[in-house]
Amino acid sequence: MSRLRKLLPPLNFITIHYVYFLIVPLISSVVFWGSSNPRASISYVDSLFLVTSAMTEAGLNTVNLSQMTTWQQVLLWLLIIIGSSIWVSIWTVLVRKHAFEARFQEIVRKERKRSLERRSASLTLPPITRRLRTLGRSRTGQDGGDGIPSWEQHPAINLPVISRPSDRRLVSAIVPPQQDSDIRASGSFTHAHSVGVAADVTPASGITDAEERDTGASTATEHIVFADDLRSGARSTSIAPSGTTAQRHLSSTDTAVNPRSYLRGHKVGRNGQFHGLTSEEREELGGTEYRALKLLSIIVPLYFFLWQFLGCISLGAWIANNQPGPALENAISPWWNGIFNGVSAFNNSGMSVLDANMIPYGSSYFVLIIMGLMILAGNTAYPVFLRFILWGSLKLLKWVTYENDLVEWKETLEYILKYPRRVYTNLFPSRQTYWLVFMLFVLNGTDWVAFEVLNLGNSSLEQIPLGSRIIDGLFQALAVRSGGFYVVSIPTLFIGLQVLYVIMMYISVYPVVITMRHSNVYEERSLGIYGEDALYSDSLTRSISRGQSSSKSQSLSRMIRAAFAEWYGVGAAPDQREESRISFISHQIRGQLSHDLWWLVLAVLLIMIIETKHFLEDPVTYSVFNVVFEVVSAYGCVGISIGFPNAAYSFSGGLYPGSKLVLCAVMIRGRHRGLPVALDRAVRLPSDDMHIVEEEDHIRRSMSVRRPSLDDMDI
Template sequence: MSFCAGLRPLGRSIIAVLPPLNFITLHYTYFICLSLLCSVIFWGSANPLRSVSYVDSLFMCVSAITGAGLNTVDLSSLNTFQQAILFMLLMAGHAILVSITVLFVRKRAFQSKFKGISKERAQKRLLRHIPRLYHSSYPSVEGPDSTAEDYKNRESASAYKVQVLETTHVGSADPSPPSGDHVGWADDDQITINNTHFQRNPNHHLFPNAGVGARMDLNNHPKNATPSHPVSEEESYDDLPPLKGMLKGTQKYFYSKGLISRNSQFHGLTVEEREKLGGVEYRAVSFLFVIVLLYWTMFIVLGIVGVGGWLEANHPDIPRKNGLSPFWTGAFFAVSAFVNSGMSLLDANMTALQTSAYPLITMGMLILAGNTLYPCFLRFIIWTMRRLIPNKPSWEPWKVTLNFILDHPRRVYTNLFPARHTWYLLGTIIVLNGIDWAMFEILAIGNKEIELLPTGYRVLDGLFQALAVRAGGFYVVTISGLRQGLLVLYVLMMYVSAYPILVTMRNTNVYEERSLGVYTHDDPVDATGSPKSPNILIRLARHHLLGRQDVATTESSRSYFVHQQLRSQLSHDIWWIALAVLFISIAESSHFSKDPVGYSTFNIIFEAVSAYGCVGVSIGYPGMNSSFCGSWHAISKLILAAVALRGRHRGLPVAIDRAVMLPNESLSWAEEEDAALRREQSRAWGMDKMPVGSV
């Protein structure tokens, strides 16, 4: 016993230094463990033995699973088993496949929660029948004398009642039995709900470790606030304009007078309505699990069959020059394009196919469908399905489910956004790719290698390179032969490659205000029911001349959120790249002394940014078919592998994200608290009414 007691402080000390068990931690653990395991297999399967060093094996596995796409060895020189390991890692690390796992886990969590609710209701029904059984076991004074059998029945009924009560309230802080108005949860996060009345332990800090962009230290963040007032009559659903109430309220999904605030936060719900909301969310998660799984599988299969079959039928000589199977080479191309890796079994990458329209167009679509435009494609599919559903009572559950997904996508999935944000994302991608495309065509003037191409293929190659340089990782022309100005532009584009989706993901987070520590109210409405907003000149003067942020409007607060996220993310990212470039430059000093041009600081920056952005485009090194990092020392390769691993995780949601959290009562409390804090802010600004915010 004394030995075990001595181990307890040690165990607590170890647990104290370990990172919290949340989505980010599990994500890192999965990537690191799988990379280490596969690197040992990759290294041991080399033929001849140890022809590939372990550092190169580890780097290749990390590069494949993170989608970085850089290679320190020629992929064509690897045996088929090693290529198959990389092929598997490309798919295992894809963001869509990881999101499918999250949907599956949340689906099972909802099922477990509903089983618990059903069990609790069954116990309540049993408790309601126990008093009858208990009292019927005791004969009245005016009745006949009790017998030994009656006494035995009374004792049995009394013991059974005590057993049921102990089972129901084990560990509960409140020994009183549950009634119709109060429900108690006996866990670490105790909540008491009285209709719409949520109270919380003021010493409990909800949702720590918010992640990049969080501001948990702001003075205006009442972390320990306890909203103790329900929704008042003047804030109720009945006072809203009829049309707006039907469109923005909860009656679209189930009968309720609850409200929906900014970023799809439901509040003012009773316990029973929360359970109904959970049922709608469960159906949405289950539906998305099937749709996303089919989306991922169909694009993978169609891409493999399309590109592999085309290469087998049209240009089998190209892969056979490297001793490769044409279909296998095309299949590797398709998967690498869909996961946005850029790895290629061909030594010349895509330059051998720069005058082949079908693989360029197909792989360009796979690049978009697998990453940058995935949220747009997925929302379009769900929107189309909703439009095709007939208006019949039997299809009503499907309509409710699809409406809920389209109206509140970030409650159920990380990479599905509301309509307005989806259009913004689409426009941003078009603008960024358009800039890359236009600059490629302009700066290609005078480049003899590109001018030799026919005009049509030159335009197509420019479009493909624009799509690939931000995420795809392929190159259809020799990167080192491009103009220096275009290379600088590519560095900038690779650096911001994850920002459009990252900022959209965080800006649409259901717990956006909680993650940033800023609570603002929604727009006030004028007599016509439309949101009031200050004059644009006044807003510009406040923001640019006076340096003020007008928090009285929804748009300005959203702008503040976006600016806060961008500032935090930019400062967070730049340190990783700066330190990596510094250490790699020090490690490669001997190479720089021999070849200052080949090992220039710009080339190292280009490689580091490509790894951090998980892009895969490389300037290369003369006389080598691998990436530029293939000529580095072992320590530099390990540093770059760590950079790629960190870069793969920069686009993930913060820890406070409804779409990656398991359903529990803490989430319900968080929404009610956020609504109460917004109401307090509204009162502070002299507003008497709390309208329904935009969704």
């Protein structure tokens, strides 16, 4: 069992993602198949294909959606939502936020237990001993002239301090109040000041005021909550001993550590790697990252739901009042048509309840513009839009508030904008975001120009008015990379444009993936730079291979890790030390090609073997190019299809069941090629060894830069 366990993939973000996209389609396919009317009118293979296509946002359909029941359409609509990359990222943020809270609630419980043990030991001392122990402390409190704050002149208050520095600040910065009872722990007020928390202390039952004064040890329990106003200049702590309340105002000189000391330039490495931090600075950093997750857990869901709600309402209202005919001809409500198409556009599915997809709206500027914006907002331009919202929010806060107001919100927004890849997968630094915008214009502009130029002389498009043709070309350019909709029939386009569409569907994920890899905090490990070097091998590889006694099992383990590299967070190249951006991008392209092409070649080969009979009967319809087009569309999770003669569904609808199952596997595999690697900081749960890994990366980078290459050595 131990050897078998070593061959299984580790439990991390990638493997959980795979399980999610395997289990949900299998369950929903049974529900979909059982909901057919008449019963079993849609085969189980088609049911599995449709729910997998909806879940992976591929958008291919083997059956016209207008022939389905309303419940089946709603089921596909729900699967499109819960299969969205933004939806997955929301849960990633929430899980990481909860992991922070759970981790430090455990620290609070441990510290509370230690504090209770210390109090019990103190109460067991004889009265004369307790009085002698508090004598010096009482005299100190009566001095009051040595610069000691006024609140320290009350000898009845003496809170024990949390023992470990790594526990103190993070606990107070992270643990929120419980609904039924507050989290209780002992902590120093200097600590409370440094992180901006309010500690409400009340005496425990059964202890008299005299006993408190005699022992000098507080028998109170401390309720740790977030302060309402966190400012760098002052913090307040309310104390309620013996039924009284006193306000403690702490000056900035009492802070144990500068809250922004971890942002110094000499401690920030490439891609936001912090190195050489003290334990106090690590604590501040952890608290800031938690607050960033807390803010993103609000902003990202609002972005996700508001875009779809407003877009669907506007599309449904416009279609119902201006062009309800196409929906009514398919026995579909115009409102439902707008709502379904809006969700499908934002999540880049490409499915439509209309058999003709978007062709009936080729001259409807409002519909095409709104859906085009939703396609951008939900996928290719999502990192750009989200960063603009955060940047605009920060500028607005600074403009409408004073410098010392809402300091915590401002600092959190600044941290997210400066080090986004430490907290979120699809948010990048400013330089990478500008590069993403540039690629967005280049690729979409190429598709737009190609649509207009490569179709010159095409009789099928010349009958479209010039204005509508320009808008149609723009919409098709936005949809061909990921949207999946088509406003003109794909088979009527010239072959040159069809080949260009194959290329664009394949590279659709490249800009975001390369940007994600380039801005990864653990860039060296994700690229596998140290994978083949024994001196620089990372701890993950050592933990995977530890305990393998035979060279045969080691070889097998290495083969499995190479085949499923993203499970372990190791890239395709074993040794890559070049630092320039051009070499990095070329390395990523080579790695992505080698990682993808064998899947595509294998899928095309299997489908052509299965479809041999169809090819012999109709070699034009079942040509190799049509199969390649469908496979690339499925792998890119785009959804554009050559189509099938005399049918409105995708080319997949005319294939044998075996070919459909192959395409299901291709869609699931393609849905996972744009994900962050398992070592990505933005998808890892907080742990004690994360800062150790970060320090190791910095050391390895420094050593690899100083290390001479073999070409420079005399052999």
